[in-house]
Amino acid sequence: MSAPDLIAELRAWPRRKKSLAVTLMARAADHIAKLEAERDRCHARLEIDHHFAMVGENQLERREIPLDQRVDEPDGIEARDCTIALQDSRIASLEAEREALREALTNMKAAFDGLRPMPLVLEPIAKKLSDEAARALLPRQDRLSGKGCGE
Numbered sequence: 001m002s003a004p005d006l007i008a009e010l011r012a013w014p015r016r017k018k019s020l021a022v023t024l025m026a027r028a029a030d031h032i033a034k035l036e037a038e039r040d041r042c043h044a045r046l047e048i049d050h051h052f053a054m055v056g057e058n059q060l061e062r063r064e065i066p067l068d069q070r071v072d073e074p075d076g077i078e079a080r081d082c083t084i085a086l087q088d089s090r091i092a093s094l095e096a097e098r099e100a101l102r103e104a105l106t107n108m109k110a111a112f113d114g115l116r117p118m119p120l121v122l123e124p125i126a127k128k129l130s131d132e133a134a135r136a137l138l139p140r141q142d143r144l145s146g147k148g149c150g151e
Contacts, residue, residue, distance in 0.1 A: 047076035
């Protein structure tokens with residue numbers, strides 16, 4: 001490299017350095033904007049960017065949660081897990097109730113069978129009650145067939 005070329009290179013260096021810094025700053029700003037957009041997308045998906053508050057007697061209002069207050073906000077996954085736990089508890093309770101009613105039905109049927117001969121008026125009522133109660137306590141056919149939600 002000749003001396004004039006070297007001098008020209010040295011004179012251009014501050015401009016190139018400044019240009020390089022501006023380019024790097026622009027790229028960094030773009031990258032930060034993309035990261036912030038991804039954060040906002042994730043916060044929306046986790047449902048921690050807003051909550052609903054009661055307004056008046058029976059109206060819900062959506063309220064945005066500022067970014068700095070989202071740290072302790074329960075997210076959608078926690079809410080889903082709690083909902084599943086509550087559903088499991090309710091299902092277990094209903095299954096226990098169904099079993100108790102099934103046992104009561106068995107006892108009632110045995111008691112009705114032991115009352116033979118029953119007066120002609122009460123026998124059809126007892127049979128209808130017994131058959132309807134038995135149908136109500138049997139597992140639903142869609143559960144037996146393996147159909148799920150929305151099918």
